[in-house]
Amino acid sequence: MSPQQLAELSVLDRAELQERMLGNDALADRLLSKFLTTAPSECDDLESSIRLGxxxxxxxxxxxxxxxxxxxxTHRVAAQAEQIETQASTDSVSDLLEMLDQMRRLHDEVRDAVELTSNVAEPQQGANLK
Structure with missing residues (x-):
């Protein structure tokens, strides 16, 4: 996926997430919180595996x-993780580490989007954050 295609994806599609959670906003918020809490350690595990080859x-x-x-x-994160997955066997360690750094930055964008949308009583149907 090109950088432009990645940028066109939403960092967090609240409407889609609400639909998946059957309208349960509390569940969506808990799962996003858990994801953002565990993401750093998952990235650390990925980094260790990259460095170990x-x-x-x-x-x-x-x-x-x-x-x-x-x-x-969280479509941008998913696309970045997919890129790491598909290129794990062919790309250099430095390239994989750069992709991982980009994924870490995307986690920060998701965190910012969660903070922006958590105070919204009811997001508009189909609203995407880019």
Whole structure:
């Protein structure tokens, strides 16, 4: 996925997440909070696997992170995790570490989006944050 395609994805699609959680905002908020709490340690595990050259573990960890990110409608994170997963066996350590750093920055964007939308009583249907 090109940088432009990645930028066109929403960092957090609240409407999609609400739909997946059957309108349960409290559940959505708890799951986002858990995701943002565990993301740093998951990235640390990915970094360790990259540095150790364990490309199978890199692909597996990235795949798991991608699934969680997709479930939570954090599309840019999911796309970045997918890129790490698919390129784990071919890209250099430095390239994979750069992709991981970008994913960490995307987690910060998700955190900012959560803070912006957590005070909104009822997001507009179909509203996306970019």
């Amino acid at each position: 364990d490309r199978q573990a890199v692909a597996s960890l990235a795949h798991r992170h991608k699934g969680t990110a997709r479930t939570l409608a």
